[in-house]
Every structure is written in C-alpha cells, then in structure tokens.
Amino acid sequence: DTEVTQTPKHLVMGMTNKKSLKCEQHMGHRAMYWYKQKAKKPPELMFVYSYEKLSINESVPSRFSPECPNSSLLNLHLHALQPEDSALYLCASSQPGQGVQPQHFGDGTRLSIL
Amino acid sequence: GQQVMQIPQYQHVQEGEDFTTYCNSSTTLSNIQWYKQRPGGHPVFLIQLVKSGEVKKQKRLTFQFGEAKKNSSLHITATQTTDVGTYFCAGRRRRGSTLGRLYFGRGTQLTVWP
Numbered sequence: 001d002t003e004v005t006q007t008p009k010h011l012v013m014g015m016t017n018k019k020s021l022k023c024e025q026h027m028g029h030r031a032m033y034w035y036k037q038k039a040k041k042p043p044e045l046m047f048v049y050s051y052e053k054l055s056i057n058e059s060v061p062s063r064f065s066p067e068c069p070n071s072s073l074l075n076l077h078l079h080a081l082q083p084e085d086s087a088l089y090l091c092a093s094s095q096p097g098q099g100v101q102p103q104h105f106g107d108g109t110r111l112s113i114l
Numbered sequence: 115g116q117q118v119m120q121i122p123q124y125q126h127v128q129e130g131e132d133f134t135t136y137c138n139s140s141t142t143l144s145n146i147q148w149y150k151q152r153p154g155g156h157p158v159f160l161i162q163l164v165k166s167g168e169v170k171k172q173k174r175l176t177f178q179f180g181e182a183k184k185n186s187s188l189h190i191t192a193t194q195t196t197d198v199g200t201y202f203c204a205g206r207r208r209r210g211s212t213l214g215r216l217y218f219g220r221g222t223q224l225t226v227w228p
Contacts, residue, residue, distance in 0.1 A: 041220070042219065056215060103147075103157075103216065105156040
C-alpha cells in the first residue's frame with residue numbers, strides 16, 4: 001500500500017482538453033515532486049515543491065502547470081497536451097533537505113493523449 | 115547529459131542464479147539510493163548508502179557504495195521470481211544539488227525464469 005495517493009489512476013484526453021492530476025500525502029513531508037516516466041525509462045523529474053514553494057522546474061513546457069495548495073496536496077494541471085506527453089506521471093514526497101531522505105512514490109496516473 | 119550510468123540495461127537469469135547491477139557517476143555523490151519498480155508498479159525505496167565503502171545487506175540483497183563515492187552496486191543472491199522488476203539507482207550530487215534532487219540511472223530490468 002502506498003502512502004502517496006494519486007488520482008485518477010488512468011486518464012485519456014484529447015489534445016484540446018483541460019484536466020488535472022492530483023496527489024495527496026499525509027506523512028508530514030514538506031517536499032513534493034512530479035515525475036514523468038516513459039516505458040522502460042527511469043523517472044524524469046519535472047517539478048519540485050519545498051514548503052509549498054516551487055523550487056525546481058526542469059524546463060517543462062507551459063502546457064504542464066503545477067500547483068501546491070497546501071503541504072499535503074500537489075496538483076498538475078494539463079492543457080493542450082501532445083501525443084508525446086502520454087506517459088506515467090508519478091508523484092513523490094519526502095522530507096526536504098540535503099540529508100538522506102527517501103522519496104515515497106504514488107502509484108501514478110497513466111495518461112494517454114489522443 | 116546523463117549523470118548516473120547504470121548497467122546492464124537488461125538481465126535474464128534462471129531462478130537460483132545471482133544478479134548484479136552497477137551504477138557509476140561522473141561526479142562524487144553525497145549518497146545513493148536504490149529503488150525497485152515491479153512491472154506496472156511504481157518505484158519503491160529499498161535502501162540508501164551514505165558512507166564511503168559502505169556495505170548493507172537486506173536478506174539476499176547486498177548493496178555497496180564505492181570508496182570514492184562514485185559507484186555503487188546491488189547484488190542479489192539466488193534470485194527468486196519475486197525479484198522480477200526494474201532496479202534503479204539514484205544519486206545525490208555532493209555539491210550544487212538542492213532539495214533532494216535525485217539523478218536516476220537508466221535502470222536494470224531483471225527477468226527471472228522459473
């Protein structure tokens with residue numbers, strides 16, 4: 001059982017749709033992450049939030065818009081996506097800082113763009 | 115460019131055989147973590163190594179961190195079908211990294227024949 005909950009588990013959307021991915025954790029973690037993972041590839045970091053502030057944006061296209069409403073929630077707003085954006089989107093959380101802090105991943109949202 | 119190299123990309127073994135995956139970084143790491151991702155699942159944290167030359171064991175799994183903190187390995191003794199999955203190493207750079215940014219290796223996909 002994962003302690004990081006992601007919804008929805010699956011999402012199919014057209015290129016003109018607007019949708020949002022949601023992530024929630026109640027472990028008291030203050031760092032939250034969005035990753036994109038293609039088949040047979042490692043997770044690719046997209047965004048990092050620390051103490052509800054965006055701290056890392058890995059040059060992600062503006063059609064992906066993250067939001068961190070509070071310390072437990074992380075959203076990823078999607079708009080005008082491309083077929084190549086089809087992937088597994090993983091949320092993770094950890095305690096922030098330079099120390100050894102394992103990341104806890106959610107089950108992910110499998111996104112398909114038609 | 116890729117920060118952490120991992121080999122092999124694929125490994126097929128018969129149940130009972132041993133398995134090893136190797137990671138190498140071009141820069142000194144502050145620590146390295148290992149994750150396992152089952153087919154259709156999400157990455158699950160296995161262990162973290164911090165000290166130079168550190169060796170840790172978890173049942174049949176042995177993890178090593180090199181003396182220079184630039185390489186690491188995961189060795190599984192007498193593989194079982196439950197070991198199937200992709201094993202990722204993920205390192206933190208010694209300097210310049212912030213807020214827990216991990217550099218993932220490409221992963222080694224392990225298949226175990228019964």
